[in-house]
Amino acid sequence: MESVTVVSGLTVFVLALFAGAELISKVPQTLHTPLMSGSNAISGIAILGALIAAGHSGSADSVSIIGLLAVVFATINVIGGYMVTQRMLQMFKKKKSKVQR
Amino acid sequence: MISPNVINLVYLLSVVFFMLGIKKLSSPATARFGNKISMAGMGAAMAATMASPDISSFKFIILGFLFGGAVGAVSAAKVAMTSMPEMVALFNGCGGAASALVALAEYQATAGTFSSFAFVTLLLSIIIGSLTFTGSLIAFGKLQGIVSGRPIVFPGQQVINGLLLAATLVLAVVLFNNQADTTLFYGVLALSLVLGVLAVIPIGGADMPVIVSLLNSYSGVAVSMTGFALKNNALIIVGSLVGASGLFLTKIMCVAMNRSLANVLFGAFGAVAETGGEQEGPGGSIRGYEVEDVATVLENAESLIIVPGYGMAAAQAQHITKELADHLADEGVEVRYAIHSVAGRMPGHMNVLLAEADVPYDQLFAMEEINEDFAKTDAVLVIGANDVVNPAAKTNPQSPIYGMPVLDVEEAGTVIVLKRSMNVGFAGIENELFYRDNTMMLFGDAKHSLQALLAAFKE
Numbered sequence: 001m002e003s004v005t006v007v008s009g010l011t012v013f014v015l016a017l018f019a020g021a022e023l024i025s026k027v028p029q030t031l032h033t034p035l036m037s038g039s040n041a042i043s044g045i046a047i048l049g050a051l052i053a054a055g056h057s058g059s060a061d062s063v064s065i066i067g068l069l070a071v072v073f074a075t076i077n078v079i080g081g082y083m084v085t086q087r088m089l090q091m092f093k094k095k096k097s098k099v100q101r
Numbered sequence: 102m103i104s105p106n107v108i109n110l111v112y113l114l115s116v117v118f119f120m121l122g123i124k125k126l127s128s129p130a131t132a133r134f135g136n137k138i139s140m141a142g143m144g145a146a147m148a149a150t151m152a153s154p155d156i157s158s159f160k161f162i163i164l165g166f167l168f169g170g171a172v173g174a175v176s177a178a179k180v181a182m183t184s185m186p187e188m189v190a191l192f193n194g195c196g197g198a199a200s201a202l203v204a205l206a207e208y209q210a211t212a213g214t215f216s217s218f219a220f221v222t223l224l225l226s227i228i229i230g231s232l233t234f235t236g237s238l239i240a241f242g243k244l245q246g247i248v249s250g251r252p253i254v255f256p257g258q259q260v261i262n263g264l265l266l267a268a269t270l271v272l273a274v275v276l277f278n279n280q281a282d283t284t285l286f287y288g289v290l291a292l293s294l295v296l297g298v299l300a301v302i303p304i305g306g307a308d309m310p311v312i313v314s315l316l317n318s319y320s321g322v323a324v325s326m327t328g329f330a331l332k333n334n335a336l337i338i339v340g341s342l343v344g345a346s347g348l349f350l351t352k353i354m355c356v357a358m359n360r361s362l363a364n365v366l367f368g369a370f371g372a373v374a375e376t377g378g379e380q381e382g383p384g385g386s387i388r389g390y391e392v393e394d395v396a397t398v399l400e401n402a403e404s405l406i407i408v409p410g411y412g413m414a415a416a417q418a419q420h421i422t423k424e425l426a427d428h429l430a431d432e433g434v435e436v437r438y439a440i441h442s443v444a445g446r447m448p449g450h451m452n453v454l455l456a457e458a459d460v461p462y463d464q465l466f467a468m469e470e471i472n473e474d475f476a477k478t479d480a481v482l483v484i485g486a487n488d489v490v491n492p493a494a495k496t497n498p499q500s501p502i503y504g505m506p507v508l509d510v511e512e513a514g515t516v517i518v519l520k521r522s523m524n525v526g527f528a529g530i531e532n533e534l535f536y537r538d539n540t541m542m543l544f545g546d547a548k549h550s551l552q553a554l555l556a557a558f559k560e
Contacts (some may be wrong), residue, residue: 001542006218006329006531009328009329009332009334009337011407012334012337012338012341013325013329013337013338013340013341014341016337016338016339016340016341016345017341017344017345019120019342019346020123020342020343020344020345020346021343021349022187023123023342024118024125024345024346025349026127026257027117027123027126027127028127028128028467029440029442029448029449029467029481030129030440030449030456030462030465030467031126031129031132031449031452032350032353032447032448032449032451032452033185033186033189033447033449033450033453034126034132034136034449035123035126035346035350035448035449036313036314036317036346036347036350036447036448037185037189037192037447037499037515038122038123038126038135038136038139038187039123039188039317039343039346039347040140040192040193040196040317040320041139041143041192041376042119042122042139042143042195042339042342042343042423043196043317043320043324043339043340043343044143044199044328045115045143045146045324045336045339045340046196046199046200046203046323046334046336047128047147047199048146048147048150048170048326048333048335048336049206049207049327049331049336050152050165050199050203051147051150051151051156051273052150052155052156052200053160053206053207053210053389054161054162054193054204054232055151055155055156055157055158055161055162055467056155056156056157056158056167057157057158058157058158058160058336058391060161060388060548062209063206063209063210064161065161065164065204065494066202066205066206067161067203067206068161068164068165069165069185070165070198070199070200070202070203070206070291071161071162071164071165071166071169072168072169072172073169073195073196073198073199073202073434074166074169074174074195074196074199074203075165075166075168075169075170075175075226076169076172076176076192077171077173077192077193077195077199078143079169079170079173079174080141080172080173080174080176080177080178080188080192080195081177081189081192081196082136082139082143082172083173083178084177084185084188084189084192085490086136087178087452088132088185088456089129089132089133090184091182091453091456091457091459092129092335092456092462093129093456093459093461093462096300
């Protein structure tokens, strides 16, 4: 996973902050709760590091065990987060056009 | 096995998908699709990682997936919408724990070989991830009522917190020069866990929306730090996105309450009453009305704005509110909802509850959009909201909530307030709104009152 030097890593970090700020400012108040749970779900991306740790060897050494725990927590975060976001978004409906009396 | 370049390209794709997902969140019409795009991005990143040459065994991975997946799915499927804030806090804590654990694993695997920059970010990841974890647990407890909603303060608390923070940083610096000292490393971890608890305990339950947003941001920062330590672009970028998102929401909350973040974190709100001095009670009297009188006012109104607050959530009254609103709409009343940014226990909490009750989202308005319309509205129905409709925020410089933007409900023809009792709201102050001539109080549980109103309409 050696894909980045310090400077390029920092560059990417800063650019992502700006992009993030822009995107997020367009989310209306009505959707702030799904935004919270949705952004929480993607923070589960730490699962990638957890997978490497848990899968680094077949033996139950300290790295594998810690990795296993990390996978558990990260999976709860990802699965739980996306499902809860989906549940909320499903409820937002526009007014169905009714026959005016 | 695929090459690292392919993996990184897939990561790039995933990041694009995550950003598209957030972009689609700009409207309820496209938001559902956005969530699916985001899920696809996560899936792709995970698949690419699992095809990495760094992985030699899947047994622990599968075990972790099964257990974590079960817990995540079951809790997500069963949680009630009114408990959504605490659930998000809990999941967020899991994310913090995951980042810290990944950093720990990395440390165990390769201690002593980190570059200075990588080690600093590793330490930051452990510290921030750990305190996010325990802080979120406390936030969960406060929102659930397991931990007291009152600020938990004790003498010398600020000093102790300060010392603990200093100790953590000192240990971290020592550790920096002795990378392989595992005891020190676990020491930093333990101290961070404690810090998380101590930082959140003194904050009142009603400030939890700010705290949950802030912790959300922290978990993003922790992920970024892990990304720097592991040299993984996907983690760095996603961490930034989440960090920015959480900070943005936190800022909105603070502006909406007209309190600085520092005040929220360290203010222990009760202390404000000491400096405010004796407050004059508002002159005048509070009138409790009968259901029939209130029903008459509502039926004769041509326009109505409903202002929901935490009381509506607590009484689970969102469905009956919609029924009442529908009845009035059928009678020709124009019904809209005014949602203050800090109503409820989470940003957008009221919106989610009303959406659950099938209220179309185009009837929901933010404070800025609707505040001028109160003067042109016949009736306002305040359901379990208190501080957000207190005119003292505009008129009384002695009031602890002075300066906080509030809904101008008193400008309307008649204001009906549904309230359980005369107990004061979180701010611990009287609400001048209740004493005004054009205010009608209807005491009782919100759900019961609304049901009684509906019954009165049908007679």
